[in-house]
Amino acid sequence: MSDATDQAPEQITLFDGQPKYQAFCRMQELVPTSRMESSSGPFEFEEGDAIALPAHYDHRGTVKSVEDLIEATHTSAIFVLQDGKVRFEHYWRTGGRDVPWMSMSVAKSFISALVGIACERELISGLDDQIADYVPILKGSGFDGATIENVLQMSSGVQFREDYADPDSEISQMSRAIAGGESLDSFIASLQRKAEPGTICEYSSADTQALGMLLRAVTGRPIAEYMHEQLCEPLGMESPSYWLVDSTGMELAFAGMLMTARDFAKIGELYRLGGKWGREQIVPAAYVAGSIVANRPHLQPGEPRVGGERFPLGYGYQWWIPAGEIGEFSAIGVYNQFVYVDPSRNAVVVKLSANPRYGTSHDDTDNKDDETIFLLRAICQALD
16 A cells, blocks of 8 residues: 555545645645735745744643644644744745645635725625625525625525535535536525524635625626735735636635735734734724624624534634634634734734644544644743
8 A cells, every 4th residue: 555645636635534735735736726926015024033832732721742733733834923023934744935825714814804805995885785785696595685794704594514524514515516617606506594694603615605706796806816906915925826716717715725824924914903014904994803803692602613513712704713801813724724813912823734634523633623722822822
């Protein structure tokens, strides 16, 4: 038998327990994408005093090894900012400073930022508007009657189970539809209602894809083109980035973006600064403030559901909200992608990974989402 780590990237499928780091570093070479060029004015973070990673972290009363978690999750990058200065930067396996990595659901937080910008540009009248009024194909679907804010908060009420271990779940059906050449727009428009909008937070990649459809409808442009203009260019993205696309050229808004660790950090730093970058307000301050709080009972930590199971974090506008008093928030993607922000320490931490156990069960001992939050907190505490 051949070593699994020598598997050709083209043969690797998701959630099968096999290594993925050979593919996540070069998805733009394997599948169709739209390319976003680096900024005409690249921004490079200043260097600060370097720190070492802590040796251990406490996960709900159990002391664990940082090195063990880095190894178990096949970490490719950890990048740490404080006050906008680099305090730690290291790459493993196929990661690297100039290597664009699969964002998975970290992409959702970028989509949210673009929705906020579209509101500021008055392309969207308000978050209380119904999404189907902007995207006619959603009339008569499960999204009919849901407001844009409902969809931002994963509270559309649409039937969609994000269960990676179940081949019959809607997320598995959507993956097969993409692989089979089906239009994502058609798939999203086929989904039906499960609950009243705004009553249950059911994590759903379909909700983010619907937001992508909204952006294309109100801008009249591909998401990649709009994002390059509104985020990549003003934030000074240093490297080219990419969006995976379906057979019609529609971006996989829910998970298909590739970017370097340094450029991922810029969305965290932008939100830490209330949407302002230098002298320019990129994302409206009020929208950023609303994005990083769980402002309804069904959004509070422990209330959101992922694949039918309760999740320990709360939810905002496509950002996860950990329980606590320091105001932390995080973009999170499967296989342990994180852009974590600790405003109390002016810190941003990016962790990029290819956790081979992810999605093989519902257990956090495999997925390590909750556990990684405690690691990131320990890294920020080391900044003290």
